[in-house]
Amino acid sequence: MSRPAQSHHAPGQDDRILYRGKKIDLALRPVTLSDGTTAEREVVLHRGAVALLPLLDGGARVCLIRNRRYAINKTLLEVPAGTIDPGEPPDACALRELREETGYIAGRLSLLTEWWVSPGLFTERMYLFRCDDLRPGPHARELDEQIEPVEVPWEQAVAMALDGRIEDAKSMLAILYWDRMRRESGA
Template sequence: MTFEWLNEEEIFRGRAFAVKKVKVRLPDGRETTYDYIKHSGAVTIVPVDDQNRILFVNQYRMGVKGMLMELPAGTLEEGEDPAICAAREIREETGFAAKEVTKLGEFFLAPGYSSEFMHVFLMTGLYPAPLKQDDDEFLEVEAISVEKVWEMIHSNQIHDGKTLACLLLAMKQLKNAA
């Protein structure tokens, strides 16, 4: 099947993404228009401390009009190496750096309308190394045992999709994975 992009028009450009209208020729020859978000990509970190606890951040999210518990994450700068971005983001969001970094995988976050591609890292051997948080971030860090995290997943207490996907990718590496 062939989908041909005929043209695209940028409707909005923000800090992390652009919104575009894209005209596409479908496999049957008809033409239609899609809304598309062009995103620079992102990282998510599964930080595990020496007590086998995962560090989460609680932060306000516009889409849910409230606080959401998530794994630390951040947007890639144009052309930035994902490992470098992850090393910066863990320090900004949790105040820790990691001695060991393992790439767990990668995935598209919402391919129905966005190009956002997520890179996932497990970070262990944590030690204090804070960086200043972004001016618009107000984060609360919470350390939760791996055992308790699996209970929270199974009782529908974690609602962030990227966090759930990243924990699944980390399952084999985490002690006491359920």
């Protein structure tokens, strides 16, 4: 793949930037309403992100992470993920985030799908990668991350996505999407 992510973080020509942050900017974007008048809408500008399915034992297990989420003051079970750096291709971000959060190095990386995270407010595009042929290596977590890798049997991960033990939307989508794809392909 090795192409830069589309720059959804860049402001539109007429955006009025209210806040510039490390990972997001907040803008007011002018829009034309159906009656021809103009209004402003709040838009969160985001560079995009990756979500990862690190598969072990030919897909019999998946490496998830316990991740402390400060916004909700709770630790969640999630697929590894991370924000794309400026100018970074999504696949390079996927390899970096896999190593940082799990310690694994992927021998093979496959883009499964991509989606808009919350298009009513965010410009964030998420890229879902399947990670295979994993080799253990050192993790490189950021100082503010409280992450613990957890290896889970695949069928248990699917059950957790369905019964509410996995509460994170990207993780639920990633697990259920891949489960459907692998069942349809007979893998």
